[in-house]
Amino acid sequence: MxxxxxxxxxxxxxxxxxxxxxxxxxxxxxxxxxxxxxxxxSQASSSFRLLSKNxxxxxxxxxxxxFSAALSVEQVKKYLxxxxxxxxxxxxxxxxxxxxxxxxxxxxIGGAATYIAYSASNFTKPIKQISVVGGDFPQSELDxxxxxxxxxxxxxxxxxxKSFFWSxxxxxxxxxxxxxxxxxxxxxxxxxxxxESYQDCEFLMLGNxxxxxxxxxxxxxxxxxxxxxxDTMNFWMEIALADLKxxxxxxxxxxxxxxxxxxxxxxYSLVKAANKILTMGPKxxxxxxxxxxxxxxxxxxxxxxxxxxxxxxFDPTGAGDTFAGGFIGHLxxxxxxxxxxxxxxxxxxxxxxxFCVEKFGTQxxxxxxxxxxxxxxxxxxxxxxxxIDLV
Amino acid sequence: MxxxxxxxxxxxxxxxxxxxxxxxxxxxxxxxxxxxxxxxxSQASSSFRLLSKNxxxxxxxxxxxxFSAALSVEQVKKYLxxxxxxxxxxxxxxxxxxxxxxxxxxxxIGGAATYIAYSASNFTKPIKQISVVGGDFPQSELDxxxxxxxxxxxxxxxxxxKSFFWSxxxxxxxxxxxxxxxxxxxxxxxxxxxxESYQDCEFLMLGNxxxxxxxxxxxxxxxxxxxxxxDTMNFWMEIALADLKxxxxxxxxxxxxxxxxxxxxxxYSLVKAANKILTMGPKxxxxxxxxxxxxxxxxxxxxxxxxxxxxxxFDPTGAGDTFAGGFIGHLxxxxxxxxxxxxxxxxxxxxxxxFCVEKFGTQxxxxxxxxxxxxxxxxxxxxxxxxIDLV
Numbered sequence: 001m002x003x004x005x006x007x008x009x010x011x012x013x014x015x016x017x018x019x020x021x022x023x024x025x026x027x028x029x030x031x032x033x034x035x036x037x038x039x040x041x042s043q044a045s046s047s048f049r050l051l052s053k054n055x056x057x058x059x060x061x062x063x064x065x066x067f068s069a070a071l072s073v074e075q076v077k078k079y080l081x082x083x084x085x086x087x088x089x090x091x092x093x094x095x096x097x098x099x100x101x102x103x104x105x106x107x108x109i110g111g112a113a114t115y116i117a118y119s120a121s122n123f124t125k126p127i128k129q130i131s132v133v134g135g136d137f138p139q140s141e142l143d144x145x146x147x148x149x150x151x152x153x154x155x156x157x158x159x160x161x162k163s164f165f166w167s168x169x170x171x172x173x174x175x176x177x178x179x180x181x182x183x184x185x186x187x188x189x190x191x192x193x194x195x196e197s198y199q200d201c202e203f204l205m206l207g208n209x210x211x212x213x214x215x216x217x218x219x220x221x222x223x224x225x226x227x228x229x230x231d232t233m234n235f236w237m238e239i240a241l242a243d244l245k246x247x248x249x250x251x252x253x254x255x256x257x258x259x260x261x262x263x264x265x266x267x268y269s270l271v272k273a274a275n276k277i278l279t280m281g282p283k284x285x286x287x288x289x290x291x292x293x294x295x296x297x298x299x300x301x302x303x304x305x306x307x308x309x310x311x312x313x314f315d316p317t318g319a320g321d322t323f324a325g326g327f328i329g330h331l332x333x334x335x336x337x338x339x340x341x342x343x344x345x346x347x348x349x350x351x352x353x354x355f356c357v358e359k360f361g362t363q364x365x366x367x368x369x370x371x372x373x374x375x376x377x378x379x380x381x382x383x384x385x386x387x388i389d390l391v
Numbered sequence: 392m393x394x395x396x397x398x399x400x401x402x403x404x405x406x407x408x409x410x411x412x413x414x415x416x417x418x419x420x421x422x423x424x425x426x427x428x429x430x431x432x433s434q435a436s437s438s439f440r441l442l443s444k445n446x447x448x449x450x451x452x453x454x455x456x457x458f459s460a461a462l463s464v465e466q467v468k469k470y471l472x473x474x475x476x477x478x479x480x481x482x483x484x485x486x487x488x489x490x491x492x493x494x495x496x497x498x499x500i501g502g503a504a505t506y507i508a509y510s511a512s513n514f515t516k517p518i519k520q521i522s523v524v525g526g527d528f529p530q531s532e533l534d535x536x537x538x539x540x541x542x543x544x545x546x547x548x549x550x551x552x553k554s555f556f557w558s559x560x561x562x563x564x565x566x567x568x569x570x571x572x573x574x575x576x577x578x579x580x581x582x583x584x585x586x587e588s589y590q591d592c593e594f595l596m597l598g599n600x601x602x603x604x605x606x607x608x609x610x611x612x613x614x615x616x617x618x619x620x621x622d623t624m625n626f627w628m629e630i631a632l633a634d635l636k637x638x639x640x641x642x643x644x645x646x647x648x649x650x651x652x653x654x655x656x657x658x659y660s661l662v663k664a665a666n667k668i669l670t671m672g673p674k675x676x677x678x679x680x681x682x683x684x685x686x687x688x689x690x691x692x693x694x695x696x697x698x699x700x701x702x703x704x705f706d707p708t709g710a711g712d713t714f715a716g717g718f719i720g721h722l723x724x725x726x727x728x729x730x731x732x733x734x735x736x737x738x739x740x741x742x743x744x745x746f747c748v749e750k751f752g753t754q755x756x757x758x759x760x761x762x763x764x765x766x767x768x769x770x771x772x773x774x775x776x777x778x779i780d781l782v
Binding site for chain 2: 122123172173268269270271272289292293295301302303304305306309310311312313340343344346347348370373374377380381382383384385386387388389391
């Protein structure tokens with residue numbers, strides 16, 4: 001096929017998809033790094049921002065970007081078809097009742113997959129959800145997720161059962177909490193089914209859940225996703241360690257908090273803990289430290305992302321899941337799973353988490369605007385940006 | 392006087408002082424920021440690196456830097472005379488006995504001013520020490536400090552008394568410790584005397600000590616130093632709060648740890664604590680969080696510096712003082728007290744502290760080389776460096 005020529009500021013139609021190309025420093029910067037990245041644009045579902053050099057685009061000479069002549073329709077489709085960017089999220093969708101030193105919530109919508117989906121939907125669409133709810137889960141909440149680009153074909157609705165319920169109380173430091181009540185309900189015998197329409201997924205986010213359920217989803221994928229990220233918690237280390245260790249051998253990235261990393265590795269030093277966990281399966285390890293930020297380990301490399309210092313942490317429920325959603329959302333959006341891009345993804349996750357804690361439950365995540373996210377990313381840059389000369 | 396012309400790579404003699412000028416990106420960068428800075432060079436005590444634009448140097452056109460014609464001998468002397476860069480350090484010089492989960496030390500040399508001086512001597516000389524020791528303090532330790540450029544005219548030696556002694560035990564997390572024994576000894580009635588030769592100091596570092604002693608040093612300075620930095624601890628908040636609050640009104644930068652910031656402000660949120668403390672006198676506040684890094688607050692700005700993730704923290708004694716020494720040492724070296732340069736200074740402090748904890752007491756600080764410091768600064772850059780585009 002002939003290579004279409006696109007002015008950087010023009011909009012073109014291509015196989016039914018509109019391409020909108022912006023001339024920005026951002027674009028030039030991306031070119032230098034040769035990152036292949038087609039991002040869904042905000043305004044219209046069928047318009048895209050093209051940030052790619054190779055193979056889509058040859059060179060940004062003056063104001064013209066040229067598609068590579070060698071590019072096939074299939075290659076273009078691969079990069080432009082939203083289904084190729086799809087993200088599958090597994091996790092609970094639930095009710096929470098939360099007490100903090102600052103207030104007390106009614107029974108509100110929660111669950112790892114809920115937070116992940118709300119967070120990730122700021123970066124990529126569609127999100128293909130796998131979960132289970134009872135007949136008590138409000139249709140309006142499902143509709144709200146659908147409106148955000150979350151597909152629910154993989155969400156089982158058990159009309160005669162009740163949704164998972166968790167109730168907890170946070171202490172003043174917000175890093176520790178007591179579980180007041182847990183009702184497994186629909187989660188007790190949850191057997192996930194991956195719909196056929198989810199099989200093309202490239203990114204799989206295993207939210208915190210029974211390790212055997214996480215494994216079942218991986219095993220149902222006919223083609224291994226490009227990247228599998230797993231969240232888990234100390235509870236599973238205590239009652240399902242063998243399963244958890246088995247899932248560890250199947251994933252690329254593990255996310256745990258600092259005390260969980262210590263528990264899993266039997267090492268107090270987080271560096272030693274990371275070294276040990278990286279021999280258990282995952283090639284990347286993220287250790288979340290709450291208000292103290294997060295560490296990313298890979299081989300001998302380590303990256304640190306701070307948490308934004310906030311005047312008030314109102315409710316930390318879901319902050320870890322929101323972090324995970326920002327992380328996987330950014331990776332799915334950019335389709336770049338390099339260590340460098342994971343750094344950026346962790347900053348995105350940290351920014352999203354900083355919103356989550358400002359109000360009860362998912363409330364703040366639902367209100368959030370693109371402009372607010374950008375402003376907060378700017379605050380992160382300010383927060384850690386320094387000049388250094390050698391001594 | 393006529394303006395001397397200096398090639399950027401040449402060495403010239405000027406009023407008995409040798410100037411060595413390097414052409415480096417570093418230099419050009421500094422020029423853009425118009426930072427006036429004359430740094431003592433490493434090799435010879437009488438050679439200097441010239442990083443200044445105004446008033447010393449006019450413009451870096453090609454390979455030539457020209458001194459401003461308007462420059463007087465006195466002005467040049469002011470910038471080139473080491474005494475104008477002098478740093479005064481106040482604090483204890485003492486014996487410590489330390490127990491950690493990894494080992495136990497004999498009675499070893501410690502004290503805030505000792506750690507600060509060792510750390511700062513990597514950045515600037517001379518360091519003018521104010522302290523008090525007993526007849527039991529080894530002459531060899533005093534000689535070792537002198538060899539590092541630490542002047543001891545302000546150190547009182549009370550031959551018939553004993554030096555301050557502290558003994559403590561750290562817990563596994565290394566953030567908490569129990570004091571096993573404290574013998575104030577010479578510190579009990581310490582009345583500091585600022586020698587005449589210290590009066591030209593531009594930077595004053597008040598190490599953790601009785602607030603009244605810190606105040607006495609400030610009051611003895613005939614001309615207020617360009618920058619006064621104060622360290623303190625919860626102990627003084629409990630037994631000498633009025634004095635401490637009085638000293639706060641006299642200083643520019645306060646350093647405390649997170650629990651001390653909370654105690655001083657009666658606020659749990661560190662952001663709220665910072666806002667309150669910044670109304671008590673200091674224009675800058677550094678909150679040290681140990682292994683979780685440090686925060687710098689000023690007006691509505693906040694900067695975060697991580698701690699380097701270490702395999703082993705062997706002994707955290709003196710880490711805070713070492714941090715302070717790197718911080719004030721960098722500022723005294725660069726003579727730039729802007730918020731931006733304080734960010735860099737905090738990274739320098741963090742790098743120095745990361746060495747301190749690797750061995751018992753001051754041992755690691757004494758061995759440290761310039762190359763090791765530069766390598767560690769590189770690790771800090773790697774640790775927090777990320778690329779970000781807006782969403």
